[in-house]
Structures are given as structure tokens and as C-alpha cells.
Amino acid sequence: MSRPRLYRTLRGVLAALVPVALFGALAGSAQAVPAAPAAGWPDPVPVVSHVETTDPVVFITIDDGWFHDPAAAKLLLDRRVPASLFVLPGAYSYDSGYFHTLLDHGRSRVENHTINHPDLTTLDAAGQRAELCGARDQHLAEFGDGPRLMRPPYGVYNEATRTAARACGAEGLVTWTHDLTTWGSVAPPTPTLKAGDIILLHFTETLEQDLKRTLDLAEQAGLKPAPLREYVAD
Template identity: 35%
Template sequence: MRLLSSRRMLVVASVLALGLISACGQDAPPAPPSASPPAAPPVPPAPPVPSFEPPYALGTPQAKVPPLENGLVPVVRRIHTDKPYVFITIDDGQVPHPAAADLMRRSKTRPTMFLTDRYVEGHRGYFKDLRDQVGATIENHTLSHPNLRGKPYEVQHKEICATSDAYQREYGKRPYLFRPPYGNYDDTTRRAAADCGIKAVVLWTETVNDGAVQFQAGTKLKPGDIVLMHFRKTFVEDYTAFLNKAKEDGMTPVLLEDFLSA
């Protein structure tokens, strides 16, 4: 019995030894291939936009601003011209959209920016770049965007003059066109504007909202129309809608200040 137990123990030990040898000699399983980082999605090309060849050298005066009327600046709602020219103006500056410069450059258009100083604060370099890189112009749209109609002279004078002073310091040129917020003004507005060096109050004939041109009358752009839009999140849709409508109606956008030359 003692001999049988020893043999059994020898067999068990041999089996264990063979198993250990087999385990030590077994190849390790291959490591899973390292996961490659996902490829960045391709940047889609900018959608095409209409482009307009300037009919003259933009920035060249074509017509003078109307004269003062008994010490009051004139009010301009449209430009008197028989040429197929229209004018795009952009108000406020509340959302300095990063695509604006590219759109203006590709379409070869030069808008007039009526800027409110409280929105420009903190983004002055952005608007300077639009002026210097694509030729957009900077005009006056008050300090804080109030309804000026009925306000005392002192209030209106500060809203207009302080804005012109700030833009002259920042951009090296004093605005001479003024757009009252909401299009609301009175004779006090016109007098205060004149005293601040403004040459004309500029209103509009059409607006662009949510990617659509909206008309006060008719359904087509006409020579001399002044179109209003804003610096909003929908800037690309709005600016593109204006460009498409101008092309559809056979109009060419040109610079407003060329036809309201001081």
C-alpha cells in the first residue's frame, strides 16, 4: 500500500509538471490592434454666393449728400438713381458673425455698417477688420439704441455725438451718416445730428429677416433701394438672401457713401 501511494504521488507530480511546462511554453495571445483615432470629418466647402463686378471703382464719389434744411439734416429713404444699383446696410453689431468678411469678399460687396456703441464695445477690432479687409464702412447708430423720438435735445445730442467721438478715436474717421434706432426720429434728432457733424439721416426701403427679403411695397428690388439687415446669428442666411435677390432682380450692390458723398 505504501508503494502504491508513492506511485500515485509520482504520477500526480508528473502530470502537474507537464502542465506547468506546457503553460510556460504556450504563446501569449496576440494583443488586439490599437484603435486608430477617428478621422476628422472633411470641412465642407463654403456654399457659392452671387458675385458682383463693381460697375465703377467703389469708394469713388458718385453724388453729393443733400444739403441741410433750415439747420436740420436731410432724411434719405432711397437714393435717386436710374442705374441698377442697390445698397446693403447692416445695423447694431450685436452678433459679430465670423463668416461676414468671407461673404463680403466673395460677393465683392461693401456694406455700410450702422453700429451701436454698446454692441461694438469688446468687438472693436472685428469691425475694424471688416473695414480694412473688405471695405465696409462704419457709421453712427447711437450709444445705446434708444427710441430717440420725443427725447430732449441733450439726450439725443449725447447719443449721437458720443458715438461719433468714440468711432473717430477708435477708427480714425468720424461718421457722417446716422440711422436712428427703429427708424424713429423728430426734428430734435435732425438738429442734434447736424450739431454732431452728421450730414444725413438714413432710413431704408426693404429689410432682411430670417433669410428672406421683406418689402414695404412690391416684390422686387428697384434702383436706389436701401436694404436693412442686422448682425445676427442668421447673418449668413440674411446676407445670402439679399445677394440672391439682387442678382435675381438685375441689381448691383454698391457703396452707399458713394451716393451720399460729404
């Protein structure tokens, strides 16, 4: 083959190969781009165990709701305590009037604590949504006021919990600064409270005395109970 003819043949082969190589390079680059998050996937809610504030306030939260102590309810109403009630639907299914009184005549608000009180980290995303959205729907149907905060049972959560909370209408995942519940014969701590502390109590037989002790500690620290929704919810 003559040299000019050989050159023409090589140019033809290269002309055919270059587009193929470029296409392969572009395809490889496209595959390296990470996939974007699914559209509409909610951002996880913030986690709050203490509110950063200079206001002289403390936040009282009460969990579960099984024991309905009239004396504790009277104290909440008489002292106009703006408590956040993280109650379970089953706890008001047999006596909703107890909580209606606290909501209708006091400053308390019902928040989300799931339906069945599971360790949410043992459930997949769908299971967590079922617990949180189900509790939201039952609260809304019973009280006409949907929860805006959620507390995971046992204070245990993962990223799926934070996302499920947002999907089910919550604006914050709340844990606590101090648990001042009386558990059996063990005396609860008596910490020096600071502005922004979140206090955990429970609807137990000792709720009235736990509330009195908490209110006394707040007064000693120059703090007043405030509505948690106003400081955490968007």
C-alpha cells in the same frame, strides 16, 4: 381865451403828441418782426429711405453689431460688399477686431446708430446730441473714420433728430426701403428690388443667409451693391 391864442395852444399840444404817437407805432412794428434763427444753428439733414438714381445699384446696411458671425464677415470680404454698418459702440467694445477686419480689408464703413439705441424722440435736443455726438466720437477714436450717415434706432426721429445729426457730423439720416432680416421663424419678404433701394439687415445669427438672399435678389434685378456714402453724403 381868444381864438388865435386857442389855435396856438392846440398846435403846441399836437406838436408834443405826434412824436410820441410815431414812436409807439414804430415800436409796435418792431415787435411784430419775427425773431431770426439763432446764428450757427445747423440745418437739418435730409431723410433718405430710397436713393433717387438711375444707376443699377442697391445699398446694403447692417445694424447694431452684437453678433459677430465669421461666416457673414467672410462673405462681405469675399464678395467685396460695400456695406454701411450702423453699429453701436458697445457692440465692438469687446471685439473691435471683427469690425477692423471688415473696414481694413473690405469695403464696409461704420456709421452712426447712437450709443445706447434709444427712441430718440423721447429725448430732448441735448439728449439727442449726447447720443449722436458720443457715438461719433467713439467711432472716430476706435476706427479713425468718423461716421457721415446716421440711422435712428427703430427708424423713429423728429426735427430735433435731424438737427442733432447735422451738429454731430452726419450728412444724411438714413432709414430703409426693405427690412430683409430674418426675425425668428418669420420668413422675410422677397421683394423685387429697384435701383436705389436701401436694404436693412442686422448682425444676427442669420446674417450670412440674409446677405446671400439679398445679394441674390439684387442680382436677379440686375443691381449691384454700392457705397451708400457716395450717394447720400454731401
